[in-house]
Amino acid sequence: MAAKDLIWFLSEFVFYYPLVMSIVWIVGAFYFYLRREAGRRRRPPVLAEYPLVSVLIPAHNEEQSIRATIASVLKSNYPNFEIVVVDDGSTDATPRILLELAAECPAVRVLIMKQNMGKPSALRYGLMACRGEIILAMDADAFLDANAMRWLVAHFVAGPRVGAVTGNPRVRNRTSLIAKIQVGEYSSIIGMIKRTQRILGKVLTVSGVIAAFRKRALLDVGLWDIDMITDDINVTWKLEKHFWDVRYEPNALCWILVPETLKGLWRQRVRWAQGGVEVIRRHAGIWTDWRQRRLWPVYIEYVISVCWSYAFVSFGGLWLLNFIFPHDLPVAKIFPEWKGAVLVSLCLVQSAIALWIDRRYEKNILWYYFWVIWYPFVYWVISALATVWAAPRALFGHSKGKLAVWQSPDRGLFEKL
Template sequence: MLDSYSLLEFLEDYVFYYPLAMSIIWMIGASYFYMRREQGRKKLPELEAYPLVSVLVPARNEEKAIASTLKAILASSYPQLEVIAIDDASTDSTAMILQQIESEEANVRVLLLDKNMGKPYALRCGALASKGDILLCIDADAYLDPYALHWIVAHFINGPRVGAVTGNPRVRNRTSLLAKIQVGEYSSIIGMIKRTQRILGKVLTVSGVIAAFRKQAVFDVGLWDTDMITDDINITWKLEKRFWDIRYEPNALCWILVPESFRGLWKQRVRWAQGGVEVIRRHRDIWKSWKQRRLWPVYLEYVLSVIWSYTYVIFGCIWLINLVYPTGWPEVHILPEWKGSLLALVCLVQFLVGLSLDKKYERHIPGYLFWVIWYPFAYWLLMALATVYATPRALFRKMGKPAVWTSPDRGLFTKL
């Protein structure tokens, strides 16, 4: 049996080697995906047909952003689309703005909900009202690239078992350090993870800001669950449990706003962490079925990341207490030694690889390497604390009530 000190050493190694191993896996998987499925793809795909796409835009209190979002959607080069904007009982002038746009644009329809029921409920209403066989869900503050739908629709035409296609969010507000770090995060962390998970066959989640679904698949799994705080993660798992294929299309660009205040970033990361644990809680039945075995690694990796967060935070607290008031507790090491230096080097290489892969979509994005190197120092601690805080909320939250929402942090200096 391991004594306390050998167990302590094991946990110290886990804190360092877990992110090291995942960084290496992400670099290998993302590079392989790029060479096999991205490299050389510059020409817009030629489509045999143009099925009608219903663009669903749920909104609550988005008076500053909603008009420009719909304008970007209507500027799409895709010839067959309808826009369904769902106002979730906004208390500002969002509904009035939507109705004005509806009166001017023939392919825009507006649904007005008289009670705040949350984004999943709004998406359900939009899906039920839609005419298209493909549903594109986009956030109310996002700008859709004019050619994104061509890249997305090609997957549905060529793959009859494709249930969803997630796009490539790009940060458009880049005025603060927090925003610039997130530019690198979306390339070097989120984009690389999606590429790798796609190679392995199952993804943790589509990007809620831009994700397209085959309507048949969404109805096959019973639409979005209204009591889940992260609709995107949950619908992904529901689809994959029914063996619908989930794909990642990096050419389907969508320009988004990210939080630029610590409070806004904290609220976002707590919601992400809570939503992830809620999904793990709801879909734990995958371990009962051998048919769901391809989801096991995704599930296990998420659980390991939660364990890592708790270990990281606990070690940090012990280190801080010993630093301020010696207690005689075992000494722990959280400041970089040789293992920390190795981890920092691997992270730097990962950031460089991720930014280089996305150079195809933004020529000058490698220049953000200087900003993203601060990611491990601030973001690891922030995300670990958010996970520790959110996990009990997710495990003990009473499910069944609608997951309502508030408008998130839209950045400090960006004109919407």
Template sequence: MNSHTLHTLLEFAFFYPLAMSLIWMSGGLIYFFRWERREPSRVKPPALPSYPLVSLIVPCHNESEHVRETLLQLAKQTYPCFEIIAVNDGSTDDTGEKLDQLMKEIPELRVLHLATNRGKATGLRAAALAAKGDFLVCVDGDALLDTYATHWLVMHMLESPRVGAVTGNPRIRNRSTLLGRLQVGEFSSIIGLIKRAQRVYGRIFTVSGVISAFRKAALHDVGYWNTDMVTEDIDVSWRLQMRHWEIRYEPNALCWILMPETLRGLWRQRLRWAQGGSETLLRYGPKLFRWRQRRMWMVALEYVVSLAWSFDMAVIVLLWLLGFVFQLPPSLHVPTFVPQWNGVVLGMICMLQFLISLMIDRRYEAGIGRNYYWMIWYPLVYWMLTTATSIVALPKAILKRKGTLAIWTSPDRGI
């Protein structure tokens, strides 16, 4: 490695997040002024031309603590025609008993019991096959769905027969720690803004696994959810769009979720996300070279470049640490990690991105701006986490044997 190579690594580490921030901000603002600005928010949605039956699906595994709250909230949907299907996926606690009890309280509820833990994708497949509705709204067993969410999601399905899925707007419920507060800003400025921009640019990387709606015919077209992918939401999103189904983002479809607030829980969650992205890229990447898949090229390219950035950062950090132990030649010497002018510029752009996203999202969550102060810590905590999980996840995805059932374990739900 010569000095020119090190200079290139350092420039890539700086210019990649800078360029992506500008892309996400511009795309998010275009989305806001084109679709979002004139829409009412948190009020009664516009009337629909019809109200077809919708199946609300809740896969559950050891959700005893949350499932009652989730289903009672789900039953409050203002949409006039729906059923609820809860899947007890081999729970070892009393989730199954609580679901059976809830059937006496919620007339719309049906429960499917799976004898063993077969994974979220298996539960979703079972519920989809049992569903009577042509549209499915899938919610996690610890999430609280806004009463108008189903209405907003179905609206897109009725607007165009090519819409195969709609992803909602997850909001963080727990924010008692620094990690919780950082995730409030992350879901707004990173995840929400990216989905807005990707909707503008043509393809969305993934629906949100915690709140998403599907056209049953589209799922049938692609073979429903794959049971051997660690993130079934990324996998089905790519397959739907590769079959030329459209995926949309609906910010009014709010869903309040619990997220990890410990480093261990956060690591496990982000490692699973990173592995799922790598698995999807490895499985479907070769098929994207076809001209018919050209609209997926930018999504795949952005993910590949983000992986390259993670490895680039790892090399820079390694060289910096080695400099404390060995006398490295000048061509390998990383002088400091203290922000210089480029770090200040990157930090200012990052905070501008947070500001824009929080100003947009205040339509959906009053007082969200108070979390802006904490976002100064986001690059330190989450960029390092993204780098580490991406590096660890790639070989895990490469070595994973195809066909291995992806079962789930109860995640960290915060404090």
């Protein structure tokens, strides 16, 4: 294939892949909204039974937020729950605060780990102490909505094959441009993808910040793997491979903190990208099992997305090189001529629809539409670069069995308020 033909093919791929996926997400999310959300009141369901829910919270250096997080859980409009907090080798005042909370409230139990073993290990140890059949795992810096537990449990009560239900994370720190853009991202990208995947019958990533599991399902798949950097993606794939139903419940709200600095955002996106490629590598065996054929399209789509990131970054690098040092090599713009305008316009349409749907959960969220215009310029570039950087590390650098330890998350400007 001639160089010009290859450039043409890759330029068409760079353009049409996000175009097609955006249309798929818009159609899927809108269909989910019409079928499962529109016209329904947001009153929490009244259940025939209220099984014990164990709220499992792994924590590492969370002295600034752990009290507020536990307080939000204690305000839950659910009659039967316990809280199990696992301190994973914190070096700040988190263990002392947890012991004080446990002494004050009988519903709170605490496990103290002397060494930082990583979030998956903390979840595994904590599960052994949970008495409930339903495990609600959430981050130690998140606020749980009072009715979230009812919405999540309703799925388990109605379906014996429901293995996990992921909730609806909402951004609560909005003091910087980066955080405000993520308000739109969680609606127009993450929320839309989960709605579309639910319609297609394969939700491939529960939100690690809020996800409920059936304990029997977790035991069936061997719990969380301790060597995966993104425990939420991997455990979802394990559940899907064992034919457990994974669902999305948009009414189960959880208010989260997101990175507000470029450094923190970069670290987060590299971790997400590395975790995704690790999962693809580990679960490549689905191609030898005909029963897993419904996972094949998702696997292919993720591989294509990685290829798109490399093509996008390569075109950007060649264009920049030609701009600084003009040469005669074949060069294509990242989005030549009218194509860039088409993609940006479709992105704005997608964001408008997503925010319009999510107005059910945040009345003033449409005001953030202004900040969404920056999404293509900031997040496409960062996400593509993060994938290019992280993929080799996931494929060749992370050894099986090595503990995936964590660091305290970046909360950016929120820590200065």
